[in-house]
Amino acid sequence: MTDTSQATLSPTRRAGSRKVFIKTYGCQMNVYDSQRMGDALASDGYVATQAIEEADLVLINTCHIREKAAEKIYSELGRIRKMKLERAAEGRELRVAVAGCVAQAEGEEIIARAPVVDLVVGPQTYHRLPQALSRVEKGERVVDTDYAVEDKFEHLPKAERKEIRARGVSAFLTVQEGCDKFCTFCVVPYTRGSEVSRPLARILDEARQLAEAGVREVTLLGQNVNAWHGEDAAGRPVGLGGLVFALAAIPGIERLRYTTSHPRDMDDELIAAHRDLPELMPYLHLPVQSGSDAILKAMNRRHTADDYLRLVDRIRAARPDIALSGDFIVGFPGESEADFDATMRLVEAVGYASAFSFKYSPRPGTPGAELTGHVEEAVKTERLGRLQDLIRRQQQAFSESLVGKTLSVLVEKPGRHPGQMVGRSPYLQPVVMSSGEIGEIVEVEIVEAVANSLMAAAPLSFERPERGGPFAA
Ligand code: 5AD
Ligand code: SF4
Numbered sequence: 273m274t275d276t277s278q279a280t281l282s283p284t285r286r287a288g289s290r291k292v293f294i295k296t297y298g299c300q301m302n303v304y305d306s307q308r309m310g311d312a313l314a315s316d317g318y319v320a321t322q323a324i325e326e327a328d329l330v331l332i333n334t335c336h337i338r339e340k341a342a343e344k345i346y347s348e349l350g351r352i353r354k355m356k357l358e359r360a361a362e363g364r365e366l367r368v369a370v371a372g373c374v375a376q377a378e379g380e381e382i383i384a385r386a387p388v389v390d391l392v393v394g395p396q397t398y399h400r401l402p403q404a405l406s407r408v409e410k411g412e413r414v415v416d417t418d419y420a421v422e423d424k425f426e427h428l429p430k431a432e433r434k435e436i437r438a439r440g441v442s443a444f445l446t447v448q449e450g451c452d453k454f455c456t457f458c459v460v461p462y463t464r465g466s467e468v469s470r471p472l473a474r475i476l477d478e479a480r481q482l483a484e485a486g487v488r489e490v491t492l493l494g495q496n497v498n499a500w501h502g503e504d505a506a507g508r509p510v511g512l513g514g515l516v517f518a519l520a521a522i523p524g525i526e527r528l529r530y531t532t533s534h535p536r537d538m539d540d541e542l543i544a545a546h547r548d549l550p551e552l553m554p555y556l557h558l559p560v561q562s563g564s565d566a567i568l569k570a571m572n573r574r575h576t577a578d579d580y581l582r583l584v585d586r587i588r589a590a591r592p593d594i595a596l597s598g599d600f601i602v603g604f605p606g607e608s609e610a611d612f613d614a615t616m617r618l619v620e621a622v623g624y625a626s627a628f629s630f631k632y633s634p635r636p637g638t639p640g641a642e643l644t645g646h647v648e649e650a651v652k653t654e655r656l657g658r659l660q661d662l663i664r665r666q667q668q669a670f671s672e673s674l675v676g677k678t679l680s681v682l683v684e685k686p687g688r689h690p691g692q693m694v695g696r697s698p699y700l701q702p703v704v705m706s707s708g709e710i711g712e713i714v715e716v717e718i719v720e721a722v723a724n725s726l727m728a729a730a731p732l733s734f735e736r737p738e739r740g741g742p743f744a745a
Pocket of ligand 2: 454
């Protein structure tokens, strides 16, 4: 999972309208949610700004996954408090709203701990944001963190075409939310609730709307995205594999991705989609968390290290060039040196193109926090260092294996230097090129692998290749 801390909305201005500054922490789903909250606020007369100084409303979309992420919010609120006081001295108002998973988990506590906050809104009630804000306008401090019975997505206004376009040619689309897996370290089942899939027809509608606005690549989001299930028009069950096939048939949608997946939900239909569907990009984020069976059991992952390795073999048999990514936790309670070695061996056996690794952070209310055998901080730090070293070497080796190969790249935006353009390889790496039009898929030769990106020679052609990768079967 990537840290996406950023202001997520594109700045468009209309004279006289109120302005909202949205800051997003955490995962891609929060990025998507921030956009949808922006859409809800737009229908209420708010215009997005990227300059906090000119905002009438500051909205922080928060992440609760690790302690550090949650604590960041309170220091951010401290800074905003100063700003609000300065404004008040000038006789101007600044409203402050906290959304997302910290809002869900801590609700009233935020109101008590941070007097600067006017509104706390949980991830299931974003569609009620305008109503909650009108109560704030009347002087109330509001907490709305219910699990709404109605489907928020059905009640959120659609994005305007120009807003979609401003967000770029690659878009997120939430298809599933929540989780029933209850890994013992994880707050998600408590903050996002139980697993819910959005209906197929709604997802197709939203994807068509994205494509019509110029989006070329769609990343399907869900905390457990591959647990997505729905029904086709005839009432037959469809899984994520079926969904990606249906989405690939939409004119304009050239590339599909999905994240995050659980190994237990990686079914044959989805693996076959990686074999048969050129639009499905050869990149898969498939967290395993640990290579030790004892730790996997204590984490309630309900699979062994060997189950995972055999699954990876099946996926690679279907799509040999697939780039694998994962998440790892080091220092889970009870993790011995031998358990950690098993994680290192698993990483060596898989060979990741990239991976994210974290020190275990006990989260209040999760079973993991109650376990005995907590690992010392210094040991966690040392193990994390070794694991990250190995992952870095694997990432570098993967990038270097692409030098001299021809890759298809979706051109996304101008680069840092004049004339440069930046896009994404099928394996999700940024590719820096000397030319290209935003929204085009170009074929380029990779000439160098640098830090986190690939450098390309001038584009070779502007046609979409049959298959996305250099090792196409
Ligand atoms: N401590 C450390 N890392 C965690 N993650 C989830 N919960 C915790 C925790 N309590 C990591 C997992 C997950 C990723 C999104 O964050 O690796 O896959
Ligand atoms: Fe958290 Fe586990 Fe659910 Fe992923 S599968 S969201 S790690 S409980």
